[in-house]
Amino acid sequence: MNKPGAGATEPAGGLGGKTFDERVSRALADGRLRGALRFTTDRLFRMRRQAMEALRASAEEGLALGDFEEVRARAAAIRQHAVAHLDFYLGQAAEQIRRRGGQVHFARTADDVGRVVLEIARRRGADLVVKSKSMASEEVHLNQVLARAGIEAVESDLGEYIVQLAGETPSHIIVPAIHKTREQVAELFGRVIGQELTTDTPTLTAVARRVLREKFLRTEIGVSGANFVVAESGTLVLVTNEGNGRLVTSAPPVHVAIVGIEKVIPTLADLSPLLALLARSATGQQITTYTHLITGPRRPGELDGPEELHVIFLDNGRSQLLGSAYEQVLTCIRCGACLNVCPVYRQIGGHAYGGVYSGPIGAVITPLLAGRAEWSDLPMASSLCAACDEVCPVGIPLHDMLVRLREENVAAGRSGAGERLAMRLVAWAWRRPWTYRLSGRLARWLQRGQFGGDGHWSERGPGPLAAWAAGRQVPVLARRSFRERWRDLAAEPTRRVAGSSRPAEARSRTAEAQGPDQPGREVGRG
Amino acid sequence: MTEQEFLTALARRKGRDRPMTGRAGWASARSLPPVCPDWGVDALWERFARELEKLGGTAYRAGSRADAGEYVVRVAATLAGLPEDRGARGGGAEAEVAGAGAPAPGGDRPVVVAWDDPVVAALGLRDALEAAGLDLAIWGHSAPEAGQQATPGWNAKQLAARALAGITGVNWAVAETGTLLLSSGPGRGRLVSLLPPVHIALIRPEQLLPSLAEAVRRVGEAGELPSSLVLITGPSRSADIENDLSIGVHGPGSLHAVLLPE
Secondary structure (H helix, E strand, O other), X not given: XXXXXXXXXXXXXXXXXXXXXXXXXXXXXXXXXXXXXXXXHHHHHHHHHHHHHHHHHHHHOOOOOOOHHHHHHHHHHHHHHHHHOHHHHHHHHHHHHHHOOOEEEEEOOHHHHHHHXXXXXXXXXXXXXXXXXXXXXXXXXXXXXXXXXXXXXXEOOHHHHHHHHOOOOOOOOOOOOOOOOHHHHHHHHHHHHOOOOOOOHHHHHHHHHHHHHHHHHHOOEXXXXXXXXXXXXXXXXXXXXXXXXXXXHHOOOEEEEEEEHXXXXXXXXXXXXXXXXHHHHHOOOOOOOEEEEEOXXXXXXXXXXXXXXEEEEEOOOHHHHOOOOOHHHHHOOOOOHHHHHOOOHHHHOOHHHOOOOOHHHHHHHXXXXXXXXXXXXXXXXXXXXXXXXXXXXXOOOHHHHHHHHHHHHHHOOOOOHHHHHHHHHHHHHOOOHHHHHHHHHHHHHHOOOOEOOOOOEOOOOOOOHHHHHHOOOEOOOOOOOHHHHHHHHHHHHHHOOOOOOOHHHHHHHHXXXXXXXXXXXXXXXX | OOHHHHHHHHHHHOOOOOOOOOOOOXXXXXXXXXXXXXXXXXXXXXXXXXXXXXXXXXXXXXXXXHHHHHHHHHHHHHHHHOOXXXXXXXXXXXXXXXXXXXXXXXXXXXEEEEOOOHHHXXXXXXXXXXXXXXXXXXXXXXXXXXXXXXXXXXXXXXXXXHOOEEXXXXXXXXXXXXXXXXXXXXXXXXXXXXXXXXXXXXXXXXXXXXXXXXXXXXXXXXXXXXXXXXXXXXXXXXXXXXXXXXXXXXXXXXEEEEEOOO
């Protein structure tokens, strides 16, 4: 496999560490970061839920296609159909873009994208490129490529601009600078304009507006991504809130869009259910402030809009997923909802993941696109609670994919020696009834005196479990195993007079017989 | 790698020898609700105004054409009279940017830029704006020769950048979400609704639609899409600094939707 994401191994702007464990430890030790994460993810989660309730009300009024589940079923069908017929729709999109005077480039690797953009920049004599938020361009590290060629690349999304000034990488796909305080932002902006700034939001926003406005008007080239490409008309769809996406694609004479090949959808009508879910899933808005549909370059009689439109379709490892067990991950619409509900992301934030994409989606696609061996830690960054599956607006079974990636790691010998030994031991012991029974007895013997008054293991838990038990409640094994109890239970109905051995009754009497202090009851609750 | 090789590689991954052509067998009609509710203008406007105002926009239903004209002039004049409040609550930085190095076609007087659109012309704004000390610049049509486009385009860009307000019509306005749909075209500059700190949109009653899905349907039925079609829902916003909402980041911080009489 080629190494399309080679650059993705660079540590996250000095905020990371060499290994996943180091980055996680650093994030967990950063109290301020964790506070910001909790606040942001809680807020986005709450707003998403309200927006989905509002969607149901809209559906009841006949305005929307249906409630979340119904619209999601349709959105998933659209995305899955488009990805399954990518050869067809990508060909159609390319043809339609060209028919309207746009130019289409196909980039197999990140390097190909850099080459195309540099060639356009050289031809236009550009020394400045202004960008709106684009995950695809982050993936190919375009800013570094341009910088090496002496071309200044400026991020224009407010959050991305802050992160760029700080020399860092985004910590959230939707809110890139959640890890920065307003004091830090004031200092960064103050350095740009050479004066001390107050830390209130209007002042800081006005500075960014002024500094970036000059660049929007001066730049020869605007670079954007695209949220969708409508194949039947070759239309690029950009979803933004600040207006920078519109500026980048409307003010400069050249617009270059870098788009993952998987972004195509069949028709304009198919945009409707996807738009209905994208903003609601991402920020809890019904729709973002600006949804921009761009169909070809400026036409005769128009005074603004780009004279030149380039669309670069980026593969970068995506095509390898077609026809594989992971094909459905290509239907992702990058809303970030899975980040906000993920119990792991909510603790460690985006930088700990180390790649361009974070959260459950990052734990799946970073290994898939940038190398399974190199990123083998990421699929472990999950409790497999499947909250991500539940909120995904296109129904990607993320947690099944995480499990599958873990299986692949084991099969490829990428698990630790201790883990392999433990698993072999379990496999050996649980294959035979007598060793299985023995293992239970051994475990019950080992847990003697390990748990506190609440019937849970304390942090004094044995051996390697101690660290795990420090932050969690470990359920305790019942004093008698189910098999041992079954002998009594199975005998019970025959002891009783026929007709009164209803299961419910039997159950309640058994519970009584066990008494309230039996730790076994805890197992049932957990 | 050529396009054909690229697409063939994709096709092979799906067990096809060559890229599919013709049709992929897709029923896109099912992506839209089968029927659209039939609301009257009052109900449509009531919902539109409620949604827009929730987002910090302003909705104004004009009693007459003269009333609409007066409202537009009032909004623009307020801006001119109070330069410290440009409507963009991001605050006061715009004038400096707009003025920097920009040619001043109408002298140094503050300018309002508008689409070349019958709905704007019908309001007869020029005299009233002039009385308020404002110039009205109408977005032009470029020379058809391709080579000539860069220069007038640059001037138009500078003009829009220094304008206090941009006045446009709309294609559709959506009650469900308070969304405006604006297409580009000759006389219909995309920067008019984007660069000035204030955007004033004029809506005819028959342009009100109940739902976004219906707007998508109408756009599809209209045939060839314009080079730019933008759905605008409220003023420009961001929550990128400590989750604190700020208005007027790059686009207009102030959005006025005016419903014209029938």
